[in-house]
Amino acid sequence: MYDIRKISDDVIYLGCSDRRLALFESAYPIPNGISYNSYLINDEKTILLDTVDKSCSGQFFQNLEAALDGRELNYLIVQHMEPDHCALIEDVIALYPEAKIVCSAKTVALIKQFFDFDIDSKAMVVKEGDTLSTGKHDLTFVAAPMVHWPEVIVTYDKTDKALYSADAFGSFGAINGNLFDTDINFEKDYIDEARRYYTNIVGKYGAQVQMLLKKASNLEIKTIYPLHGLIIKDNIDKFIEKYDKWSRYEAEENSVLIAYSSVYGGTENAANILAGKLADKGVKGIKMYDVSHTHSSYVLSDAFKYSHIVFATTTYNNGIFETMENLLHNIAAHCLQNRKIVLIQNGSWAPTCGSAMKAILENLKGTEIIDESVCIKSALKEEQLSELDSVADKIISSLK
Numbered sequence: 001m002y003d004i005r006k007i008s009d010d011v012i013y014l015g016c017s018d019r020r021l022a023l024f025e026s027a028y029p030i031p032n033g034i035s036y037n038s039y040l041i042n043d044e045k046t047i048l049l050d051t052v053d054k055s056c057s058g059q060f061f062q063n064l065e066a067a068l069d070g071r072e073l074n075y076l077i078v079q080h081m082e083p084d085h086c087a088l089i090e091d092v093i094a095l096y097p098e099a100k101i102v103c104s105a106k107t108v109a110l111i112k113q114f115f116d117f118d119i120d121s122k123a124m125v126v127k128e129g130d131t132l133s134t135g136k137h138d139l140t141f142v143a144a145p146m147v148h149w150p151e152v153i154v155t156y157d158k159t160d161k162a163l164y165s166a167d168a169f170g171s172f173g174a175i176n177g178n179l180f181d182t183d184i185n186f187e188k189d190y191i192d193e194a195r196r197y198y199t200n201i202v203g204k205y206g207a208q209v210q211m212l213l214k215k216a217s218n219l220e221i222k223t224i225y226p227l228h229g230l231i232i233k234d235n236i237d238k239f240i241e242k243y244d245k246w247s248r249y250e251a252e253e254n255s256v257l258i259a260y261s262s263v264y265g266g267t268e269n270a271a272n273i274l275a276g277k278l279a280d281k282g283v284k285g286i287k288m289y290d291v292s293h294t295h296s297s298y299v300l301s302d303a304f305k306y307s308h309i310v311f312a313t314t315t316y317n318n319g320i321f322e323t324m325e326n327l328l329h330n331i332a333a334h335c336l337q338n339r340k341i342v343l344i345q346n347g348s349w350a351p352t353c354g355s356a357m358k359a360i361l362e363n364l365k366g367t368e369i370i371d372e373s374v375c376i377k378s379a380l381k382e383e384q385l386s387e388l389d390s391v392a393d394k395i396i397s398s399l400k
């Protein structure tokens with residue numbers, strides 16, 4: 001049975017949710033599932049904005065047939081060529097051979113890489129500022145390179161004052177009936193997963209996100225239609241403000257994230273004692289992760305959130321314990337900036353992980369290692385408590 005939602009006079013939601021997939025992109029845990037959003041504008045012409053992941057194809061084609069209700073499909077706008085959105089474009093064209101594919105020139109090249117159908121005879125190539133009038137609706141195309149791939153366009157509907165934003169302003173999480181942010185508690189129930197989605201998927205491309213935000217600031221936007229997650233109406237300013245912070249690598253919380261890995265508990269003990277000292281000295285909102293227990297996508301997300309980060313780990317194979325090494329490379333690959341960092345190393349006979357951690361982090365722009373003096377030899381000793389006091393004092397002075 002089809003499962004479509006009328007979301008305005010002319011716009012139908014025909015996306016799908018997947019609650020079975022364990023890892024989005026084979027990389028990111030999605031305990032609350034994921035939605036693949038697709039929209040149909042029913043104007044004098046019919047316009048489909050993106051398809052969905054292959055896993056939802058059965059539901060999607062029932063939805064598309066119901067949404068078109070006997071009409072032909074005139075345009076398929078391909079905003080993003082990642083297969084979670086483009087997987088079904090060849091099948092759509094096979095069913096609706098008269099449809100034109102509206103996309104960027106780079107998308108045409110990518111379609112040729114992913115598919116074998118004749119895109120050249122179907123493509124209507126658009127570039128920054130090009131428009132398409134479909135009757136009542138006037139669509140303008142805006143280039144959004146690297147948000148999240150180079151070919152991306154987003155689409156502004158001047159009539160509805162709506163931005164179809166591709167991967168931007170999306171989130172992990174399936175659609176649970178409620179389609180709009182108006183129906184949920186945005187701060188409590190949405191922003192954390194939206195942050196984890198942004199930071200892990202698009203976080204590296206802050207400069208390009210800033211370019212898109214600049215273009216968006218010239219548009220009057222009443223609704224944002226992303227390709228994942230809820231349709232945004234009430235929290236547009238708040239969400240844009242978050243995107244601005246995240247893409248400038250500016251912390252949201254002036255507080256401390258402590259990320260540790262510990263083989264037999266010695267490093268964990270030091271991390272806990274440091275956290276307690278910080279709390280006793282008045283630091284609020286401290287967050288801690290055992291990075292061997294929590295997937296790095298969550299820790300990375302909070303690394304974008306917190307101003308100060310303590311990394312504590314042990315030496316392993318003459319380097320960094322692997323779960324911490326993975327996290328640090330992940331943070332460096334996402335080009336995190338502007339953080340104050342403390343490194344704590346453990347090593348029973350030849351501690352080397354401190355210098356190895358420093359080598360990964362020291363070139364991050366605007367980032368300062370404010371202390372790297374604590375070296376645990378297997379287990380923290382009473383005489384080292386003063387070292388942790390000194391680290392806590394340095395952090396607190398830097399927080400001020």
Ligand code: FEO
Nearest residue numbers: 082084148167227
């Ligand atoms: Fe949701 Fe970059 O694809």
